[in-house]
């Protein structure tokens with residue numbers, strides 16, 4: 001893959017997303033949220049890719065995965081008015097359909113296409129399958145880490161809006177902004193288990209599950225960035241200051257430190 005091809009993909013992305021803006025401010029805000037997210041995920045994936053010594057050509061491939069990983073989000077929001085896959089459609093599948101229909105990757109090798117498509121298909125799955133070949137596994141892990149790293153940023157930047165506009169939040173995300181953590185979610189995170197998005201019931205559940213994502217992070221650079229940027233502490237500050245939540249935060253911070261020290 002070559003730089004010129006990446007530039008072509010970036011141009012396609014810009015042109016494509018520009019068609020989703022219109023007269024509705026709610027739609028525009030939500031589209032911009034995913035456009036900005038995608039741009040930052042492109043930077044995050046390169047940061048992590050550099051830490052594991054990927055070649056320049058492999059970095060082009062990683063950035064391509066990042067550009068297209070959420071390309072299905074725009075059609076999803078336009079058609080269903082929500083980013084909740086459970087209440088609409090699987091956004092990864094929708095993105096892959098677009099990529100194939102428009103033959104966006106036609107100039108790449110079949111090996112590269114396979115890596116990109118698999119990585120997009122797996123980026124939002126609760127768990128990764130064990131049966132991936134080494135290369136596909138690396139790129140899938142990269143996009144999963146880069147995506148999570150930026151979702152922390154999205155949550156921390158937009159939480160005030162989410163809390164102030166519960167109805168809009170409910171519409172975009174599919175669950176209410178109530179101050180209550182579900183017992184099953186608390187249990188899962190305390191036991192380092194991943195949780196399916198469909199099991200989330202409240203905004204606090206979502207914050208807790210996202211804090212627990214650190215057990216599902218693949219590269220130590222991602223963990224180092226989470227620690228350096230203080231994401232866990234900032235997320236914890238948004239939760240009720242109960243002994244239970246303090247216990248959960250301490251558990252997560254301990255896990256984070258142990259993983260970084262061991263690496």
Ligand SMILES: [Fe+2]
Nearest residue numbers: 041069070147
């Ligand atoms: Fe994403």
